[in-house]
Every structure is written in C-alpha cells, then in structure tokens.
Amino acid sequence: MSTHPLVELAQRLVPAHVVDGTLDSSDGRLDALRREGLREFVRMGIPTTRHEEWKYTNLFPFIGLDYTYVPVRWSEGAPTADARTTMTEVASALGRHISIRIVDGVVEADLKHVPVGVEVLELTSEIVESNQDVARTLGSGAPIGSHPFAALNTALLESGILIRLRSGVKCELPIHVSVETTANASTLIAPRMLIIAEEGAEADIIHSSHTSGDATVLDATVVEASVAPSAHIRYYKIADDSDASRSISSVTADVHRDATFTSHALSIGGRFVRNDLAIRLCEPSSQGFLYGVSLLSHNEYTDNHTVVDHMVPHCHSEELYKGIYDGSSTGVFNGKIYVRPQAQKTTAYQSNHTLLLSSKAQVQAKPQLEIWADDVKCSHGATMGQVDEEAIFYFRSRGIDEATAKALLTYAFVSEVAEKISLAGLRELVMRRIARRLSAESILA
Amino acid sequence: MTPLLQITNLHASIEDREILKGIDLSVNAGEVHAIMGPNGSGKSTLASVLAGREDYTVTEGSVLFNGKELMELSPEERSREGLFLAFQYPVEIPGVSTANFVKTAVNESRKHRGQEPLEPAAFLSLMRERMALVEMDPSFLQRSLNEGFSGGEKKRNEIFQMAMLDPVLAVLDETDSGLDIDALRIVASGVNALRRADNATIVITHYQRLLDHIVPDFVHVLWNGRIVKSGDKSLALELEQRGYDWLKQESAVEA
Ligand SMILES: Nc1ncnc2c1ncn2[C@@H]1O[C@H](COP(=O)(O)OP(=O)(O)O)[C@@H](O)[C@H]1O
Ligand SMILES: [Mg+2]
Numbered sequence: 001m002s003t004h005p006l007v008e009l010a011q012r013l014v015p016a017h018v019v020d021g022t023l024d025s026s027d028g029r030l031d032a033l034r035r036e037g038l039r040e041f042v043r044m045g046i047p048t049t050r051h052e053e054w055k056y057t058n059l060f061p062f063i064g065l066d067y068t069y070v071p072v073r074w075s076e077g078a079p080t081a082d083a084r085t086t087m088t089e090v091a092s093a094l095g096r097h098i099s100i101r102i103v104d105g106v107v108e109a110d111l112k113h114v115p116v117g118v119e120v121l122e123l124t125s126e127i128v129e130s131n132q133d134v135a136r137t138l139g140s141g142a143p144i145g146s147h148p149f150a151a152l153n154t155a156l157l158e159s160g161i162l163i164r165l166r167s168g169v170k171c172e173l174p175i176h177v178s179v180e181t182t183a184n185a186s187t188l189i190a191p192r193m194l195i196i197a198e199e200g201a202e203a204d205i206i207h208s209s210h211t212s213g214d215a216t217v218l219d220a221t222v223v224e225a226s227v228a229p230s231a232h233i234r235y236y237k238i239a240d241d242s243d244a245s246r247s248i249s250s251v252t253a254d255v256h257r258d259a260t261f262t263s264h265a266l267s268i269g270g271r272f273v274r275n276d277l278a279i280r281l282c283e284p285s286s287q288g289f290l291y292g293v294s295l296l297s298h299n300e301y302t303d304n305h306t307v308v309d310h311m312v313p314h315c316h317s318e319e320l321y322k323g324i325y326d327g328s329s330t331g332v333f334n335g336k337i338y339v340r341p342q343a344q345k346t347t348a349y350q351s352n353h354t355l356l357l358s359s360k361a362q363v364q365a366k367p368q369l370e371i372w373a374d375d376v377k378c379s380h381g382a383t384m385g386q387v388d389e390e391a392i393f394y395f396r397s398r399g400i401d402e403a404t405a406k407a408l409l410t411y412a413f414v415s416e417v418a419e420k421i422s423l424a425g426l427r428e429l430v431m432r433r434i435a436r437r438l439s440a441e442s443i444l445a
Numbered sequence: 446m447t448p449l450l451q452i453t454n455l456h457a458s459i460e461d462r463e464i465l466k467g468i469d470l471s472v473n474a475g476e477v478h479a480i481m482g483p484n485g486s487g488k489s490t491l492a493s494v495l496a497g498r499e500d501y502t503v504t505e506g507s508v509l510f511n512g513k514e515l516m517e518l519s520p521e522e523r524s525r526e527g528l529f530l531a532f533q534y535p536v537e538i539p540g541v542s543t544a545n546f547v548k549t550a551v552n553e554s555r556k557h558r559g560q561e562p563l564e565p566a567a568f569l570s571l572m573r574e575r576m577a578l579v580e581m582d583p584s585f586l587q588r589s590l591n592e593g594f595s596g597g598e599k600k601r602n603e604i605f606q607m608a609m610l611d612p613v614l615a616v617l618d619e620t621d622s623g624l625d626i627d628a629l630r631i632v633a634s635g636v637n638a639l640r641r642a643d644n645a646t647i648v649i650t651h652y653q654r655l656l657d658h659i660v661p662d663f664v665h666v667l668w669n670g671r672i673v674k675s676g677d678k679s680l681a682l683e684l685e686q687r688g689y690d691w692l693k694q695e696s697a698v699e700a
Contacts, residue, residue, distance in 0.1 A: 388536075390536050391538055393499075393520065393536075394532070394535070394536040394538070395546075396497070396519070396520035396521045397497070397520050397523075397524055398521075398524055398546070398550035398553075398606065398610065399524035399525045399550050399554045400549050400550055401519075401521045401553070402521075408541050408549065409538070409540075409541070412538065412540025412541045412589075413540065
C-alpha cells in the first residue's frame with residue numbers, strides 16, 4: 001500500500017534529527033513528543049468511514065489534496081495582515097478583549113492590556129524545557145495514540161500558544177485567539193494551544209477560526225487545558241469559516257478539585273467541522289459543562305464527538321447540544337460518558353436536540369453511556385423534530401411571514417443553550433447568525 | 446355601501462371531503478355577526494379558511510375583503526390587511542415571549558402600512574394599556590407565548606393581541622369556551638371596547654351566553670357546511686331554548 005500524501009507530507013516536514021532521536025542536546029521533551037506524534041500518525045494513517053469513530057466523517061473528498069503546510073510563527077513587530085474574514089465580527093462581539101491573531105500562520109499578539117498574572121507566550125522547545133508545568137501538561141491530554149489528527153498536529157509541533165493564568169488571577173478581559181487563513185492553494189495548518197490555569201484562576205478564552213479564499217484549508221488544531229483546583233475556564237470554540245475550510249480539532253481538559261471547565265462549541269459557519277472534546281474530571285468535586293450550537297445549511301457538516309470521563313467520585317457534568325440543520329446539511333453528535341467504578345455519587349446529564357429545517361438535512365446522534373459505578377445519577381435524552389406547522393400558522397395569522405416565524409422559533413429552540421453563553425456579545429452574535437441564515441434580520445430590530 | 450366582507454358561495458374541503466358547502470355572508474363596517482351551530486358544523490373551518498390555513502382547499506366561490514380577493518393573499522398579508530382570527534385553540538410557543546411575538550407582529554403590520562417601528566418605550570406603554578383592557582397582568586409579557594397559560598389566560602391573550610393589532614375585521618372562534626363567568630365578562634368587555642364604526646366582528650360560538658355580553662346585530666346558524674338560518678339576536682335566544690334539532694329538521698325539509 002502506498003503512503004498517503006498527507007502522511008508523506010508529515011514525514012517530509014519532521015526533520016531527521018527529530019525522527020531519529022539522536023541523543024544530542026537538542027533532543028528534548030518537544031522533539032520526543034513530535035517523534036511520538038509522527039510515529040502514531042504513520043501508524044494510524046487516515047481514518048476511513050469504516051472506523052467506528054469516523055463513521056460519518058468522510059475525509060475522502062479533500063484529504064488527498066496536495067497540501068502546503070503553513071507553520072505557526074511568532075512575529076517581531078506587527079505584520080498586521082488583513083485576512084478579510086469574519087474575524088472582525090467575532091472580535092467586535094467581544095468588546096474589549098485581549099487579542100491573539102494567527103494570520104496565515106503569523107502570530108500577532110496584542111498584549112498591552114494583559115493583566116499581571118496572565119501570560120501569553122510562544123510555546124517553544126525552550127519554554128517546554130524550562131517550565132515543568134508546561135513539560136508535564138503538553139501532550140498529556142491530546143489523544144495522540146487514538147486521534148490521527150492530534151498525532152499529526154503533534155508531529156508538526158514547533159511553535160504554538162501558551163496561555164498561563166497564575167494562581168488566583170481572574171482575567172476580566174476575554175482572551176481571543178483567532179486563526180485566520182486566506183489560501184490560494186490547498187493549505188494545511190496545525191495550530192496548537194496549551195492552557196494552564198493555576199489554582200483559583202479564571203478566564204474566558206475564545207478560540208475562533210476563519211477562512212477566506214477558494215483553496216481548501218485543512219485545519220488540524222489541538223488544544224490542551226489543565227485546570228487546577230478551584231480554577232474556572234470557559235472555553236469557546238467558534239467555527240466561523242467559509243466553504244473552503246476543513247476543520248478537525250481535538251480539545252482536552254483535565255479538571256481538578258472544585259474546578260470547572262465549560263466548553264461552548266459554536267459552529268456558525270464552515271463547510272466541514274469535526275470537533276473532538278474530551279473532559280477528564282480527575283479530582284472530586286470537579287465539574288464539566290459542555291454546550292454546543294451547530295447552525296448548518298447548504299451542504300455543511302458538523303460533527304461533535306464528546307467524551308466526559310468521570311474518574312473519581314462526586315463530580316458533575318452537564319451537556320447540552322443543539323443543532324439546526326437546513327439545506328442538505330448533516331449534523332453528527334456522539335456523546336460518551338464514562339463513569340469509572342470508583343466514581344460514586346456522579347451526576348452526569350446529557351442532551352442533544354435537533355431541529356431540521358429541511359427535509360434533506362440529516363442528523364446522526366449517538367449517546368454512549370458507560371457506567372461502572374452504581375450510586376450515580378445519569379441521564380441522556382435526544383430529540384429531533386421539524387418546526388411546528390401549527391406554530392408557523394399562528395405567527396402568519398398575526399402578520400409575521402414564514403421566514404421570520406421560522407427564525408423566531410429557531411431562536412426559541414436555541415435560547416436554552418445560548419443562555420449558557422456568559423459573554424453577552426457572543427450570545428447576540430449567535431442569534432444574529434440565526435436571523436441572517438434564515439433571512440429574517442428584521443427580528444433583530 | 447360595499448360590505449367589509451363579502452363571502453359568496455364558498456365551498457371548501459379537506460382531504461377531498463367537502464366541509465363548507467356554499468356559504469354566503471356579508472358583513473358591513475360597524476356590525477357584529479354571530480355564527481352559531483352545533484359541533485362539527487364547519488364554524489372553525491370557515492374561520493380557518495378566512496385566515497388562510499393551507500390545509501383547506503377552496504373549491505368554489507369568492508371572499509372579498511375590503512374589495513380584495515382574500516383567497517389570493519397569504520395568511521400574513523390577510524393579517525396585515527386587517528383580518529384577525531382569535532384561535533379556538535391558541536398555540537403554545539415555548540421560548541418566544543409574548544412581548545417579542547406581539548412586537549414583531551405589530552411592527553410587521555406597521556411596515557406594511559409604511560410606518561416606522563414603534564419606539565420600545567412607546568411600545569411597552571401601549572402593551573400595558575391594551576393588557577389592562579382584558580385585565581392581563583404585565584408579567585405575562587415576559588412569559589413564553591401561551592405556554593402554561595390557563596384556558597382563560599390564552600383567550601385573554603388572544604384579545605390582547607387583537608387590541609394590539611387593531612384589526613378591521615375580527616373573527617373570534619369560540620373565544621368563550623372554557624371561560625368562567627368572570628373571564629367571559631372581561632373578554633367580552635375587551636372586545637366591546639374595541640368596537641368602532643369602521644370595524645366589524647364575527648363571533649363564533651355555540652352558546653348564547655357570550656352574546657349577552659357582545660350583542661350581535663345578526664345571528665347565523667351554520668349547519669352541515671351551510672348557513673341554514675339568519676336572524677337578529679332573538680334567534681340566539683330561540684336556539685338557547687329549543688336547541689338545534691328543529692333547524693336541522695327544517696333544513697332537511699328544504700334540502
Ligand atoms: N383537519 C381536518 N381533517 C379532517 N377533518 C376535519 C379537519 N378539520 C375539521 N374537520 C372536519 O370538518 C367538520 C367541521 O369541523 P369544524 O369546522 O371544526 O366544526 P365546528 O368548529 O363547527 O365544531 C368536522 O366534521 C370535522 O371533523
Ligand atoms: Mg370549532
């Protein structure tokens with residue numbers, strides 16, 4: 001069997017000294033990780049739809065393109081390239097914030113307003129070597145051995161973004177990391193982010209991706225978060241891409257005693273989005289909240305694979321995903337909850353609701369609860385439906401046209417999960433997109 | 446004077462079953478018409494056909510509303526032209542607040558008339574004023590439309606919406622059903638307060654008691670898809686005493 005072009009590309013991109021692991025001084029933790037990433041990527045190769053975890057995720061149409069890799073690099077000074085994407089809309093929805101842009105691979109961080117105790121650093125070999133916490137966390141969450149694209153990202157890991165929140169620091173300003181790519185030729189990017197929240201720290205981190213241009217952008221993102229006791233991280237992953245993007249991401253979080261990790265997966269644009277999110281509740285009284293909104297139309301595809309791992313007793317998780325599928329779009333939801341034998345007194349709730357706006361739209365939903373403890377409260381629920389015709393007629397009989405009625409009903413459908421978005425501007429952005437998608441912007445007046 | 450509403454030989458069916466079998470009715474501005482009739486006679490069907498429910502097929506006849514052929518207009522256009530249907534069974538809409546719903550509806554018809562949307566403050570005070578007409582508590586504005594409302598609250602909400610939209614012709618479908626006597630009085634006084642020389646009301650009911658409060662100029666009896674008898678308000682009293690059977694016999698003889 002011939003080697004897949006993407007595997008070949010990865011092999012070409014990883015330098016020989018990394019591959020061979022020659023024992024010179026440069027062979028540190030980062031190189032070892034890269035070597036492992038490459039090895040695993042080569043071993044797993046490209047998953048096909050025969051693979052259970054990739055059953056509905058058909059990579060075939062784009063995975064064999066001739067990609068050029070655009071690495072992440074930190075700039076001296078500000079090149080301020082204007083990617084002309086939807087980024088500005090997200091940025092303005094956030095109001096005052098800390099901005100870190102990765103524009104066609106070049107990192108521009110505006111760190112003037114970063115409060116004391118909030119560190120935004122380039123993730124380099126030196127940083128890994130000289131910071132034990134970084135060395136310990138990097139690569140400890142990402143599913144390098146099971147997720148081919150997390151392995152690919154790791155193989156290519158030379159530079160990335162480290163956000164470290166020092167003990168007790170509550171970052172008032174949201175931190176926005178935007179990945180903006182304008183491609184004229186098929187482009188591979190592999191952004192990497194490491195979030196370390198020390199004890200009692202708190203922050204909102206918004207991670208959005210934006211593409212423009214006609215050529216395909218394959219985005220293999222990996223985010224790892226470590227949330228120390230009593231820390232609270234709210235992480236928003238916004239896919240606001242164009243038709244050109246193919247986004248495959250892995251986000252993991254380890255949550256410790258009395259800490260919370262809240263994730264919002266907001267897919268409001270993009271041809272192809274595959275999000276893998278895994279939250280490990282590793283100390284008692286830790287909590288995970290997983291929320292998602294997928295607003296799809298045309299032939300868009302969004303696939304949310306989530307895992308919540310209750311490893312210890314007395315943890316709580318809550319999951320609520322809502323999908324609105326129009327056109328001939330497809331939404332996939334796969335939600336796993338593991339409750340380990342020792343994880344007594346677990347409470348874990350999952351629900352996934354779908355609103356189909358067109359008869360050609362499709363949904364695949366699969367809850368998977370694996371519970372080995374007996375003193376637990378777990379539930380899951382899924383619904384799927386169309387907009388209620390009776391309701392539409394009621395609206396119309398009051399002078400409200402069908403598009404507006406649908407938009408209002410869709411709003412109503414989404415509001416339960418949108419209300420969980422604590423940043424008002426972002427919540428409004430989601431609602432605005434719904435209105436725009438359903439050609440009913442008049443309701444925003 | 447051209448009538449506000451002119452229904453001529455209206456036939457309508459659902460799933461190939463004819464429900465309305467030739468209705469003729471004309472309603473002038475300033476009038477209140479009552480349509481009575483036993484269950485299943487086609488009263489709600491008539492209301493639905495007027496409002497434009499798409500489940501029904503109009504097979505024959507015409508309906509002129511303010512000189513326009515109603516059947517050529519979409520349900521929303523009918524509403525914007527000033528037709529209002531108070532539903533027999535108002536729909537519960539979780540997640541859409543009463544205020545937002547009413548605001549959207551009112552602004553749509555203002556837009557239709559070339560008016561600017563109302564300022565939020567003006568809108569709120571208008572809503573409060575119109576809610577008072579049907580003694581509805583302003584707290585309902587923030588609640589999801591009709592969700593968990595009692596039967597009476599839903600009907601009052603219908604009349605509140607009517608008051609907000611200020612229709613030229615209101616069709617009230619069994620607005621009295623499920624109301625206790627106090628609620629009935631409240632709803633009726635709301636409707637009466639909205640009566641003017643330039644609008645009209647069609648009250649669908651199968652009990653006389655609502656008509657003690659909303660006094661009709663004309664009473665029509667619908668039976669088996671046809672208006673089998675018309676008269677003044679004394680007809681309603683007669684029906685109350687004698688029931689519908691004598692009419693069924695009469696019309697059976699005619700048929
Ligand atoms: N959606 C429908 N499908 C089939 N039959 C219907 C439907 N709606 C009404 N009908 C029938 O039409 C007739 C008239 O019903 P309706 O107009 O509701 O009467 P009323 O309001 O006078 O009680 C009844 O026989 C009823 O069963
Ligand atoms: Mg009826």
